[in-house]
Amino acid sequence: MKKTSLSDIARQLGVSKTLVSLVLNGKAKEHRISDEMSNKVKKLAKELNYKPNQIAKGLRTGRTNTIGLIIADIANPFFGKLGREIEKEAAAHGYRIVFCSSDENPDNSQKQIEMLQQGQVDGFIIAPPAGSENQILSLKRNKIPFVLIDRNFPDIDTNYIVVDNIQAAFEATDHLVKQGYSKIACVTLNVHLNNMNQRVLGYKQALIENNIPVDEELIKMMPFTHEKDDIAEAVKQLEPGNKSKVEAIFFATSKLGIMGLETLHSLGLHIPGDIAVVSFDDPDAYKISQPPVSAIAQPLQEIGRESVKVLLDMIHDRNAETKKIVLKAKFIPRKSSGF
Amino acid sequence: MKKTSLSDIARQLGVSKTLVSLVLNGKAKEHRISDEMSNKVKKLAKELNYKPNQIAKGLRTGRTNTIGLIIADIANPFFGKLGREIEKEAAAHGYRIVFCSSDENPDNSQKQIEMLQQGQVDGFIIAPPAGSENQILSLKRNKIPFVLIDRNFPDIDTNYIVVDNIQAAFEATDHLVKQGYSKIACVTLNVHLNNMNQRVLGYKQALIENNIPVDEELIKMMPFTHEKDDIAEAVKQLEPGNKSKVEAIFFATSKLGIMGLETLHSLGLHIPGDIAVVSFDDPDAYKISQPPVSAIAQPLQEIGRESVKVLLDMIHDRNAETKKIVLKAKFIPRKSSGF
DNA sequence: CTGAAAGCGCTTACAG
DNA sequence: CTGAAAGCGCTTACAG
Structure with a gap:
């Protein structure tokens, strides 16, 4: 037929x-x-x-009604949920999503952008890996519509939708202080992404504001191709359970937090009795964890919606002003920090 | 430029x-x-x-090197992880993935298939919602390459990659019996999907084989647009904590399991002391849960790989024989069932 | 060894 | 009110 x-x-x-x-x-x-x-x-x-036939239409009009979504990993619940929100908003405007997982590797995102740039997508929504500045500049130079999410490059004038990482990390750390903890560690990624830097910054600011000296020994920067064992090692180095060393940990991503919690549990430690925990991002795991984990929930629906809207604006008018949107993340105190 | x-x-x-x-x-x-x-x-x-220009090439050759992936919800970690595996295998063959979340609603999948069928994809990988038989038949009739995953329609001769749900559910239930539990409940979805039916079947078979009468009161079928409150209600009806009523629960999906665990925790029940738990699927949440949750892990990598391979075979030869692949899921006993 | 031409299925100036 | 024709950027018989 x-x-x-x-x-x-x-x-x-x-x-x-x-x-x-x-x-x-x-x-x-x-x-x-x-x-x-x-x-x-x-x-x-x-x-x-x-x-x-959309292909024929696309060839003639130069439009495909398709958005390229480049994130770190669709299997990571944070990006999965965000992807879903983006899909929803895109569908409402007649757009489809082709996704690529970069694994935070700029070589991957480079190839993926190139691949999709051959007339297959009308624009991109990108969580750019560290070191992908050139790719972003090149998109800009070629006037290809795109919007950054989750992180951005402060030196490059682009559309972006991010959360106020400093404020959120500050709030979570400040909460720990208010709960009575002062030896607070931070486990984060050793990667040049401004969102990560900001999380550490917010953590430090909260300590300083509370007259607690920042102890670099308590800041663990994980290589970003971290394995479970690396996290376990780093967490153990903090000597959790020994309260003269550390009383609480702030995990800068949920992936770190989940692996870190596995380690803490395997050490037989009681949370928050032996060690308190807060984390950036709020996966399902934190809700059913015993005790539930205090977490920073990002407004995924809003990020998804806005990113599509801003992108479509750009697609319809390539000379539209760049839009820089900073949303507020919500800190949710739970039992893991003695709440 | x-x-x-x-x-x-x-x-x-x-x-x-x-x-x-x-x-x-x-x-x-x-x-x-x-x-x-x-x-x-x-x-x-x-x-x-x-x-x-891939669009021009596509128009001329009728090939887009794009696969349409239709699953229930990319935000569900099960599908997110599966999506990642599919993406990986597809990329290795020069294919990209455009995904659509059907929310298990056949009207949605119908629209999504129609949308992508206009020359935009070379074939489909589909987790077909209940009631989508016609759509699948129509694809078949039009000789559009596709492969079903996660569930299939026994009456329709198609490619599919699924796991042996009966065997897996049997094993998990049998494990509970061996652990000494006999009042075992099953919380599942009230939906006409063969994988769900098989899970209940495996549960029943294990009871029968162990000379435990099947008590329909202990089988809770959730409407499939279930909300957290529905699950909570259903779980409470089982009277967990009252061991003369129920000693263990088998959750037929991880979404049910996660919500169910939240309820059990909120009731202040001790797992497995007051009530034991096993679940189909193995999200991160189960690993960091205290206690960790006994779970049935599906071979996501293999499902992803095989589905892409079978689909590509079909794309290259539309008259290829249908391939029906049944993989084994692995039961992982953990502390939630007293292991 | 190489090229002119047709055609994939559309949209859109242009002309009447 | 309607149509013939060009063209989007490719690939592929066909011809020499």
């Missing part, structure tokens, strides 16, 4: 493809095509179950 | 587009084009950073 095309309809009706195309694209009125003819065309199109 | 096209290269070299296309597609030898000419073309293509 061959698919019906414009010409099939045109032939059967004895009219031109032009007319059929015009009618089916809702431009009948505009071109003063008779209602009678209009209806005949629409009726037959429905009968033949006509669906325009 | 306009993108360079085939004709740009042809013009600059004073040759035909044919020649350039042939060379760039590695068909130079075959057409006995001189090495000298071949190299000139390749060199210039590289210099001009030529990237073939």
Whole structure:
């Protein structure tokens, strides 16, 4: 069963493809095509179950109604949930999503962007890995619509949707202090991403503001290709359980937090009795954890929505002003910090 | 900066587009084009950073190198992880993935399939929602390559990659019996999907085999648009904590399990002391849960790989035999069942 | 060894 | 009110 095309309809009706195309694209009125003819065309199109070939349309119009989504890893619940929100908003505007996981590797994102740039997407939503500045600059230079999410490059003027990482990390750390902890460690990633830097900054600011000296020994920077064993090692180095060394840990990502909690549990430590815990991001795991984990929940729906909206604005007007949106993340105290 | 096209290269070299296309597609030898000419073309293509327009190529060849992935919800870690595996395998073969979340709603999958069928994908990997039999039949009728994952329709001869749900549910339930529990409840979805039916079947078979009568009161079928409150209600009806009523619960999906655990925790129950728990699927949450949750881990990597391979076979030969692959899921006993 | 031409299925100036 | 024609950027028989 061959698919019906414009010409099939045109032939059967004895009219031109032009007319059929015009009618089916809702431009009948505009071109003063008779209602009678209009209806005949629409009726037959429905009968033949006509669906325009989007590839042909795309070649002609230069539009594909597809957005390229480049994130670190779709299997990471943070990006999975964000992907879902983006999909939802995109679908509402008639757009589809092709996704690529970069694994935070700029070589990967480079290839992925190149691949999708060959006329397959109208624009990109990107969580750019460290070291991908050139790729972003190149997109900008070529006037390809895109918006950054989760992190941005402060030196490059682009659209972005991020959260206030400093404020969120500050709030979580300050909460620990208010709960009575002062030996507070920070486990983060050793990677040049501004969101990560900001999380550490917020952590430090909260300590300073509370007159607690920052102890670099308590800040563990994990190589970013970290394995479970690395985290375990780093966590153990902090000597959790020994309260003269450390009383609480702030995990800068949920992946770190989940692995860290596994380690703490395996050491037989009681949370928060032996060691208190707070974490950036709020995966399901933290809700059913015993005790539930105090966490910083990002406004995923808003990030998803805004990123699509900003991108579409850019697609419709490539010279639109860049939009820089900073949303607030919400700290949710739970039992893991003695709340 | 306009993108360079085939004709740009042809013009600059004073040759035909044919020649350039042939060379760039590695068909130079075959057409006995001189090495000298071949190299000139390749060199210039590289210099001009030529990237073939995939849309044009797609229109001409009818191939897009894109796979449509339709699952219930990319935000569900099970599908997120599976999506990642599929992406990986697809990328290895030069394919990209456009994904759609159906929310287990056949109206959604219908629209999504229709949308992507307009020449945008070469084939589909689908976790078909209940009630989508017609859509699958229609794909089959139109000889569109596709493979089902996670569940299949026994009455329709199609490619599929699933796990042995009966065996896995049997094993998990049997484990509970061996651990000394006999009042074992099952919380599942009230939905006509063969994988769900099989999970309940495996649960029942294990009871019967162990001479434990099946008590329908202990089987809770959740409407599939379940909310957290519904699960909480269902779990409470089982009267967990009252061991004369129920001693253990088998959750048929991780979404049910996670919500169920939240309820059990909120009731202040001790696991497994007051109530033991096992669950289908093995999200991160189960590993850091205290106690860790006994779970059935599906071989996601294998499902992802095989589904892509089978689909590509079908794309390359539309009359290929259908492949029906049943993989084994692995039961991992942990502390939640007293292990 | 190489090229001219047709065509994939659309849209859109242009002309009448 | 409607149509013939060009063209988006490729690939591929066909011809020489």
